[in-house]
Amino acid sequence: MKYLTILLVLLFFSCNTNKKISENKRNNIISELDYIAKIDQKYAGIPSEELFKKYGREKAWEIFSAKRDSVSKDNQSRIKKLFNKFGYLGFNEVGKENSTKFWLPIQHADNDVEFQKQMLQELKKQIEINNAKRNEYAMLEDRIAVNTNQKQRFGSQVTYNTNGQAIPRNGLIDSLNIERLRAEYDLPAFKEYYNNMTIMHFEMNKEVLKKQGITEPKLYK
Template identity: 60%
Template sequence: MKKTLIFLFLGLISCNSTKVISNSEKENIISELNYIFNIDQKYAGGPFDYLFKKHEKKEAWKIFEMMRDSVGLENQKKIKKIYSKYGYLGYDKIGKEYSRKFWITIQHADNDIKFQQKMLKELAKEIDKNNAERSNYAMLEDRIAINLNQKQRFGSQITYNKSGQAIPKNGLIDSLNVDNLRIKYNLPPFKEYYNSMTTDHFEMNKDYFIKQGMKEPKLYE
């Protein structure tokens, strides 16, 4: 009896990975992914202005992070439900735009590393079939590494030093060959990306850096 149940369960997983999505199902999924993506991006930045007006900075951030975590958990539930029914949504099932919108919640599921690791394996299968964006794989792998307090391969996850310069969070596994990897996975060159992020960070915090005696961002040469 146990063997039969195991066989049926594995069969269901296999069917999900090749399940054909009807037009009506596709419309529902697209609507769901648009909602998930839009609310994810709404909470991707910092606290809303009204929070700063009502609370001190530290309290505003605390409240905002609680709101963001709640939204993230709800999004994860929806994505997991979609995955359990249809498998990983690659280009062939939902198109490039919505495949990425499916991925973004997985990328932000930092509270569930096992889920991220499972999705990384699924994403690898889609990459092998040219059925998903290679940069998504690189960023998810790096995200998992950071969540496990490990070094990154691609350097997609950044933090900033005291000078406001973007640096790879936790460091790189192989800094000499990082650009070769980045090119292979459709990521911009290291200096180009890190200088862009450094410049943006400087502009967002310009008053602070000017007070520190910095008139321009510290870029990689």
């Protein structure tokens, strides 16, 4: 009975560690990750001008959002298959750039928070052995917080006030120590990040904001 218990423990840990990947399999995985990242980023922004012109703003967003949800679910399915077969794909398995491509659909899996939570725990293990990016851990933790209606620790997830200025979605747990926390997890300074997000939001919604009397981004001083 003692030996059976030891065997079961060994099997448990072996199933939860990253598996050895041959060069041929690695190339196939990277091709899959390239596809996943490309389609993810295609629907990460806003509808194209062509779509707006063809359908109008409201209908364009409806079509775009439906396609984005479909793409997201397909990508999640692909990532789950990769994870179940090879474990978390970090630096050692696929390199830094491709590791981010593995993380992207997890970050965007807002319809499956339990999956995000599972991957956050896996990502924590990879951080501890320097096999994943600390900022990706921080952003996923914040994403889960927002998806469960909690305040954020790092302030990576934003929304916008009536002036078009970026603000932390759901607020911050500890605003006094936010800069230290962000630096610790390789995130840009709070003011720099929020000003960049404010500028980006203004450029993407310039015509709508101008109609509201907002003629330039309102930046943090």
